Amino acid sequence: MKNKIYLIDVTNRDGVQTANLGLAKLEKTLVNLYLDEMGIFQSEFGFPVTNHETNYLNANIDLVESGVIKNIRLSGWSRAIVKDVLEAKHRVPKLKYINLSMSTSDQMIKNKFQGKIDREKIIELASQAVKVAKEKGIVSVGVNAEDASRTDKDFLVEFASKMKEAGADRFRYCDTLGFDDPITIYDRISYIAKYIKMDIELHCHNDLGMVVANSVIGARAAIDNGVNAYINTTINGLGERAGNADLISVILALRKSSGFLSSNGKYVLDEKVDLSKAWRIAKYTSYAFGVPIPINQPGVGSNAFAHESGIHADGALKDRRNYELYDYEELGRGEPEIITTGRMISTGEYGGIKGFRNVYGELEIDFKSDEEAHRILELVRYANVHTQKPLTKDELLFIAKHPNEARQILTVTPNLENPSDI
Numbered sequence: 001m002k003n004k005i006y007l008i009d010v011t012n013r014d015g016v017q018t019a020n021l022g023l024a025k026l027e028k029t030l031v032n033l034y035l036d037e038m039g040i041f042q043s044e045f046g047f048p049v050t051n052h053e054t055n056y057l058n059a060n061i062d063l064v065e066s067g068v069i070k071n072i073r074l075s076g077w078s079r080a081i082v083k084d085v086l087e088a089k090h091r092v093p094k095l096k097y098i099n100l101s102m103s104t105s106d107q108m109i110k111n112k113f114q115g116k117i118d119r120e121k122i123i124e125l126a127s128q129a130v131k132v133a134k135e136k137g138i139v140s141v142g143v144n145a146e147d148a149s150r151t152d153k154d155f156l157v158e159f160a161s162k163m164k165e166a167g168a169d170r171f172r173y174c175d176t177l178g179f180d181d182p183i184t185i186y187d188r189i190s191y192i193a194k195y196i197k198m199d200i201e202l203h204c205h206n207d208l209g210m211v212v213a214n215s216v217i218g219a220r221a222a223i224d225n226g227v228n229a230y231i232n233t234t235i236n237g238l239g240e241r242a243g244n245a246d247l248i249s250v251i252l253a254l255r256k257s258s259g260f261l262s263s264n265g266k267y268v269l270d271e272k273v274d275l276s277k278a279w280r281i282a283k284y285t286s287y288a289f290g291v292p293i294p295i296n297q298p299g300v301g302s303n304a305f306a307h308e309s310g311i312h313a314d315g316a317l318k319d320r321r322n323y324e325l326y327d328y329e330e331l332g333r334g335e336p337e338i339i340t341t342g343r344m345i346s347t348g349e350y351g352g353i354k355g356f357r358n359v360y361g362e363l364e365i366d367f368k369s370d371e372e373a374h375r376i377l378e379l380v381r382y383a384n385v386h387t388q389k390p391l392t393k394d395e396l397l398f399i400a401k402h403p404n405e406a407r408q409i410l411t412v413t414p415n416l417e418n419p420s421d422i
């Protein structure tokens with residue numbers, strides 16, 4: 001089969017672990033649903049060894065089993081140690097996909113592990129974790145080399161080869177600090193892929209402003225050396241520090257840039273990816289994080305299709321291709337947004353049944369009985385306690401259609417007897 005480029009979105013992992021940012025479990029669930037509708041291959045949906053994630057993770061796997069989440073793979077993230085793998089499978093028994101992370105650079109070995117473990121020990125610990133994950137029924141195991149861009153490339157080859165021997169399915173090259181540039185990442189990925197002959201995931205950061213270029217060129221190197229590429233993205237590029245590769249920008253780069261267009265189909269992005277869902281997912285995630293989309297954001301920024309200067313406006317009006325590389329309709333933009341200017345009835349944590357029925361009536365949801373309406377209202381109140389902002393139409397619909405999963409997602413009970421060890 002022809003090698004391709006697939007997308008693994010890590011908004012629900014890297015995005016939420018970022019300083020000053022967070023999502024409620026209901027919001028993380030909506031992100032998974034939107035990513036699924038967008039045809040994204042995988043969502044790294046959380047931390048299976050963290051107590052407060054357990055209900056959310058299990059409920060989302062139930063949504064997969066009941067067919068509400070249709071195609072996307074939901075994968076957990078943990079450290080590459082046996083203890084974490086066992087804990088992950090204990091808390092989230094139906095977890096099928098996982099990425100296991102181990103730091104590999106001398107910088108991290110010396111200054112993070114502080115000499116407690118060496119290269120040999122790193123390989124031993126991670127191999128054991130991979131083997132146990134496979135024994136416990138994990139279908140696909142990825143292994144992250146944290147700080148790969150500052151790791152000796154021969155050691156990366158050795159590390160990845162040993163992980164492959166232990167049963168790992170993919171190697172994740174983490175440019176944890178955004179240290180690579182497109183040329184260095186091309187060379188390094190080519191070198192590694194040539195030896196290990198194993199699918200490669202690119203996890204890049206934007207500290208030097210090159211994250212999207214590094215991700216797509218790294219993917220190109222994987223394809224050039226005969227393996228599949230998996231690019232890690234986040235919605236709106238939010239992630240640790242200066243962030244990760246923006247999902248929409250990566251899709252645009254892979255489908256619209258000159259080099260990829262002229263490659264005669266050599267570098268193909270997974271055909272399931274549906275760009276027309278871009279506008280909705282970007283807007284929702286901006287709302288959920290409370291972080292505005294920059295006006296100059298590719299594709300979804302408010303200025304992405306705006307023209308004012310005389311020559312540009314004239315040119316764009318004569319033929320949009322004069323000053324636009326792609327059409328706003330392709331990203332699902334162009335619908336007018338209707339904002340009520342008269343009376344507004346909303347529902348939320350202190351809402352009552354009358355206002356609640358009015359809101360759901362406008363969404364064309366009828367309840368079979370008063371009991372059902374009261375149960376859904378109770379969930380809506382709790383959902384609003386969690387999100388602390390007005391619930392969106394899709395959030396309200398999700399709660400009404402999937403009350404059992406919504407209830408589980410909203411249930412967070414501090415576990416003081418067995419606190420998360422991370």
Ligand SMILES: [Zn+2]
Binds near residue numbers: 203239240
């Ligand atoms: Zn990261």
